[in-house]
Amino acid sequence: xxxxxxxxDELERMVGVSREKIIDALPMIGSDIERIEEDHxxxxxxxxxxxxxxxxxxxxxxxxxxGIEKGFREYITLNAGYTLNVDRSVEKVRPYISGMVxxxxxxxxxxxxxxxxxxxxxxxxxxxxxxxVAIGIHDLSVIEFPLKYTTVDENFxxxxxxxxxxxxxxxxxxxxxxxxxxxxxxxxADRYPIxxxxxxxxxxxxxxxxCERTRVTESTTDLFIDVTGMDESVDRALNIIAVMLADRGGxxxxxxxxxxxxxxxxxxxxxxxxxxxxxDVYELIGTELGKDDxxxxxxxxxFDVKMDENxxxxxxxxxxxxxxxxxxxxxxxxxxxxxxxxxxxxxxxxTVGVSHPWEDFKEALREIMTGxxxxxxxxxxxxxxxxxYRWMRRNEKNCVRVMHPISExxxxxxxxxxxxxxxxxxxxxxxxxxxxxxEVGEVVEDFRNRLRLCAVTVHSxxxxxxxxxxxxxxxxxxxxxxxxxNGSDGAFIEGRCGKVMVEGREIGVFGEIHPEVLxxxxxxxxxxxxxxxxxxxxxxxxxxxxxxx
Numbered sequence: 001x002x003x004x005x006x007x008x009d010e011l012e013r014m015v016g017v018s019r020e021k022i023i024d025a026l027p028m029i030g031s032d033i034e035r036i037e038e039d040h041x042x043x044x045x046x047x048x049x050x051x052x053x054x055x056x057x058x059x060x061x062x063x064x065x066x067g068i069e070k071g072f073r074e075y076i077t078l079n080a081g082y083t084l085n086v087d088r089s090v091e092k093v094r095p096y097i098s099g100m101v102x103x104x105x106x107x108x109x110x111x112x113x114x115x116x117x118x119x120x121x122x123x124x125x126x127x128x129x130x131x132x133v134a135i136g137i138h139d140l141s142v143i144e145f146p147l148k149y150t151t152v153d154e155n156f157x158x159x160x161x162x163x164x165x166x167x168x169x170x171x172x173x174x175x176x177x178x179x180x181x182x183x184x185x186x187x188x189a190d191r192y193p194i195x196x197x198x199x200x201x202x203x204x205x206x207x208x209x210x211c212e213r214t215r216v217t218e219s220t221t222d223l224f225i226d227v228t229g230m231d232e233s234v235d236r237a238l239n240i241i242a243v244m245l246a247d248r249g250g251x252x253x254x255x256x257x258x259x260x261x262x263x264x265x266x267x268x269x270x271x272x273x274x275x276x277x278x279x280d281v282y283e284l285i286g287t288e289l290g291k292d293d294x295x296x297x298x299x300x301x302x303f304d305v306k307m308d309e310n311x312x313x314x315x316x317x318x319x320x321x322x323x324x325x326x327x328x329x330x331x332x333x334x335x336x337x338x339x340x341x342x343x344x345x346x347x348x349x350x351t352v353g354v355s356h357p358w359e360d361f362k363e364a365l366r367e368i369m370t371g372x373x374x375x376x377x378x379x380x381x382x383x384x385x386x387x388x389y390r391w392m393r394r395n396e397k398n399c400v401r402v403m404h405p406i407s408e409x410x411x412x413x414x415x416x417x418x419x420x421x422x423x424x425x426x427x428x429x430x431x432x433x434x435x436x437x438x439e440v441g442e443v444v445e446d447f448r449n450r451l452r453l454c455a456v457t458v459h460s461x462x463x464x465x466x467x468x469x470x471x472x473x474x475x476x477x478x479x480x481x482x483x484x485x486n487g488s489d490g491a492f493i494e495g496r497c498g499k500v501m502v503e504g505r506e507i508g509v510f511g512e513i514h515p516e517v518l519x520x521x522x523x524x525x526x527x528x529x530x531x532x533x534x535x536x537x538x539x540x541x542x543x544x545x546x547x548x549x
Contacts (some may be wrong), residue, residue: 134207297336434459506534
C-alpha cells in the first residue's frame with residue numbers, strides 16, 4: 001500500500017488545525033501511521049482511497065472530518081474548445097484516453113513534489129504499474145490544439161524526455177531507461193500509441209515516456225494532462241488529479257475527446273448519485289442514528305445529502321473511486337459519525353465454543369511435520385500465473401482471478417502450495433542448509449476451497465528416496481492406508497516423481513524438483529518436496545483420523 005509523506009507545515013496550513021489533532025484524526029479516515037518525525041509524518045493509505053495519496057486530498061478529507069468544510073464541493077470546469085481526436089488504430093493497443101488543461105497553477109517545489117508523488121502512486125495502484133493507467137503531464141505553452149491520439153510504427157522517432165537527440169520507438173523500448181522498465185506493456189504490439197499536436201509535434205508515447213519538448217519546469221503555469229489506459233479507470237485517475245490541482249488554485253478546462261461520431265468531455269466533476277435505505281444503515285451499523293446525525297456524518301465525508309421518509313440520496317464526490325455499493329456509503333456514515341461514538345456490546349447469546357474438526361485435523365498435521373523436523377511457514381493466498389504455472393512447468397488451471405489486482409504479483413488465488421514454498425526457499429537461498437519447511441493451507445481449485453499439506457527440503461544431497469521416506473511417514477502417522485505409484489508432473493524430474501494413492505484415487509505428488517524450475521526460482525541446490533490433498537484424506541478416512549486427535 002502507498003506510504004504518503006505529509007509535511008506538518010503545509011498540512012496544518014491547509015487543514016487549519018494543529019498537528020496533534022491531525023495525528024489523532026488520521027486513523028479515522030482509513031490510514032495507518034508508519035512513523036512520526038519532527039517535520040513530517042509517513043502515512044499508509046489503503047488502495048481503495050487513491051484520493052488520499054496527496055497532501056491536498058488528505059487536507060480535503062480532514063477539513064470535512066473536523067467540520068471546517070462540509071458537504072459536496074462544486075469544482076468549476078470551463079470549456080475553451082480544446083479538442084483531442086482519437087484514431088481507431090489505438091483500439092487494439094491502448095483504447096482509452098482522457099485529458100484536461102489546467103491554467104494559472106503556481107508550480108512551487110511543494111506543488112511539484114505533491115503532483116509527482118500522486119502521479120507515481122496512481123501509476124502503482126489504479127494504474128497497475130502503468131499497464132491499466134498512465135499519466136502524462138505537459139507544458140501547455142508549447143502545445144497547439146487540436147491534438148491527435150493515434151499509432152505509429154517502430155521506426156517513428158522523436159526526442160524523449162531527458163534526451164537531446166531523436167530516438168526511434170524501437171530504440172526507446174530497447175535502450176531508454178523508461179522503455180526498458182515499461183516496454184513490457186507494449187511487447188505484443190506492432191504499432192505504438194502516440195499523442196501529437198496540430199503541428200504533428202509529439203507530446204508523449206504512452207505509457208512509456210513523454211517528449212522532452214513538453215517538459216514541465218518551475219516557470220510553467222499552464223498544463224495539459226493526458227491519462228491513457230485500458231478502461232474507464234482513466235477518468236477516475238484524471239478526476240483525482242483535477243481536484244488536487246484545483247485545490248492548489250488551478251483553473252480546470254475540459255477537453256473534448258472525439259471518437260468517431262461520439263464526443264466525451266473530460267474531466268466530468270459533476271459527481272454521481274446513489275441511494276441508501278435507513279433500514280440498511282441501522283442494520284449494518286447496529287445503532288439507530290438520528291437523521292440529523294446521518295446527514296452530518298455524510299456531509300463530513302463530503303457528500304451532498306437528500307432525505308425522504310425511507311431513503312437517503314447522496315451525490316458522490318468525483319474523486320471518490322471507492323464508492324461502488326450502498327454499503328460503501330454506510331461505511332462512510334460510520335466513519336463520519338465516529339467509530340469511537342458507537343457503544344460496543346457483548347452478544348446476547350451465551351455459548352461454549354469448540355474447535356472445528358477441520359482445525360483439529362490441521363493441528364494434527366502440524367504436529368506430524370514439526371515432529372519430522374520441518375518448520376511451518378505461512379504464505380500469501382494470492383499469487384500469479386508466472387509463479388503458479390510458468391515457473392513450475394505446469395499448464396494453467398481453472399483459477400480464480402482478482403478483478404482489480406494492486407500488483408502483478410497478486411493476480412490470482414493460488415491453486416497449489418508448492419510454488420509458494422519454493423518462493424520462500426528462493427528468498428532464503430543465502431541462509432544455512434539444510435532448510436525444511438511446510439505449510440498447511442488452503443487453495444482454491446475449481447472454485448472451491450481445498451486444504452493442502454505441502455513440504456520442501458533443500459540441501460546438497462536432497463534425493464527422491466529422502467522425500468519418499470517423509471511422505472510414507474506422514475501417511476502412516478495419519479493412520480491412512482496408501483500406495484505409491486510412478487508419477488508424472490512437469491514440476492518434477494521425470495522418473496523421480498511419485499504419486500500418493502488412497503482408495504484408488506491420486507491425492508498427492510512428490511519427488512525431486514526439475515532443474516528448470518530450480519533455475520526459475522534462482523535455487524542452486526537440489527530440492528525435494530510433496531503436496532497432498534489433506535481434505536480428501538479427512539473426508540475419505542474421517543473415522544480413522546478422528547482416533548489420532
